[in-house]
Amino acid sequence: MNIIKEIWNKRLLIQTFAINDLVVRYRNSILGFFWSILEPLLMLTILYVVFTQLFKSQIENYPLYLLLGLIMWNFFSRSTGMSLTSLLSKAGIVTKIYFPREILPLSSCITALIMLTFEMIIFFVFVLIFRFIPPTTIILLPGLLMIEFILTLGISFPLSIFNVRYRDIQHIWNLLLYAGFFISPVIYSTTTFPPKIRDLFMLNPMAQILEMSHNAVIYGTLPSLFDITYLSSVSFGIFIIGYLIFRKYQSKIIEEL
C-alpha cells in the first residue's frame, strides 16, 4: 500500500516522463507535435488501403474492424516495447537519484496510452467518414482498455527489469510481438475458425481483448460472462505476478546498470 502512495506522490514525475518521451520523439522536426496525429493517420490509411483494396475481406465493416484492432494492438506492442528499455535508457538517472523504479515502466505505458488517444481520435474520424453509428455497447471500450492496460503493465514490469541483465530479452520480445500480431485477431477474425481451434486462440488474453472490443464497438454484442471473467483474472494474475517479480529483483538488478 505504501508503494501506491509513494507513486501517487510522484505523479508529476510520471507525467513529465510520459510527456517528455512523447515530445522528444518529434523534436527537431518541422511539424513537431502534429506528427503525433499525422503519423498514425498516414499509417492507418496505408494499412486501410492495403487490406481493403488489395485483400478483400468478408468481415463486416472491415475498415473499422481493422483500424480498431491495429490501435488496440499498437498500444500493447508500444507499451511493452518502450518499457523494455525504460530502465536502461534512464540508467543515468536511476543510478543517481532515488525514486520508485516502478515509475519507469508505468510512464512508458502511459506514453503509449496517450498515443492510443490520438489514434482513437483518428478512428472516430473514420467512423464519421464511413457514416457508421456505433452501438451503445461502445461504452465498454474504456473498461476493456483498462484491462488491457493492467495486462500490459504486468508484462512490462518483468521485461523492463530483466532486460537490464539479459539484453537477449529485447530480441526475443520483438519476435514474440511479431508472432503475437499474427496469432491475435487484428487483421482477421476467428469467427470462421472451427470451435476447437478458436478456443485455443482465445486462451490468448490479447485475442480476448481484441475480439471483445471489436464486438463492443462495431457489432454491438456483449462479451460472455465466462470470457470476461477469464480475461480479468488472467490480466490481474499477470499483473500481480509481474509486479512481484519486479519487486523481488529490482534492487539487485539496479546495481548492474
Add this chain to the structure above:
Amino acid sequence: MTENAITVQSVSKQFKIHHENTLFNRFLNHVHNKKDTDELTILKDVTFDVKKGEMFGIIGNNGVGKTTLLRLIAGIYKPDSGTIQTSGSMIPLLELGTGFNPEMSAVDNIIMYGKLLGFSDKQIRKRVHDILAFAELERFADVKIKTFSAGMYTRLSFSTSIQIDPDILLVDEILSVGDVSFQKKSFDAFMSFHKKGKTVLYASHNLESIKNLCDRALFLQNGRIGHIGKPEEVIDAYTRTLSDT
C-alpha cells in the same frame, strides 16, 4: 542533544562482480561447478551519524566505497544488512547534470530536474529566476543546453541543486570541476547553505576543502571506518595510512 539528520547503523554492502564470459565459457563453468560471479565487499559494518546542521566530510582512497555509501544514503542502493535513516528532504548531488536533456532548454531542464527530486511545478518555477541568476545564465534561459559549454552546464546543475533548498545535500566530489571563480562561488554557496542550519554530507579527495568546510569527518579504509572526528584528526589518520604503505 541535537537531532540526527542521517543515521547509518552497521551497514554492509557487497557487490557481485560479473565476469564477462561467452556462453560457451559459462557452460564450461557450469559443468566444472565454477562460479561466474565473485562477491566484492565494499562496506563492512559502517556506523556513524550526521547531526542536523552539520557539515560532514568523507575521505578515502579511490574505490573505497565513498560513492556507494552516498548512494546507499540516497536510497539508490539497498544495504545488505544494517539500516539507514534520514530526516528531511534530501538532494543527492552525485554527478552534475543528472537527468538533463541536451535537447531541452535551460528552464525546461531546471523544471525537469526539480520534478525528478520530487518538487512540484510551482515550487520550482518560483526558483527558476534565482537558479539562473546564481548560474549567471539568465541570457540563456530558453537556449537548448546542448549548446552550453561544460562550465555553463556545471553551473546550471549545481545552481539548481543548491537553490532548490533541500534539508540535506549529499555531495560527491563535484567541486573539483569548474574554474576557480565557480569553485569559490560554490564554496560560498555551501557556507551559506550551512549557515541556514542545513546538513551537508561531502565526499572529496580535496583534503584542504574538507578541513576548511567540515565540522566533522570520517575516513573510510577497506570498507570500514578508519577514523571519525575533527577534520584535522581524520586527515592526519588518513595521511598516516598513506605514508605507511
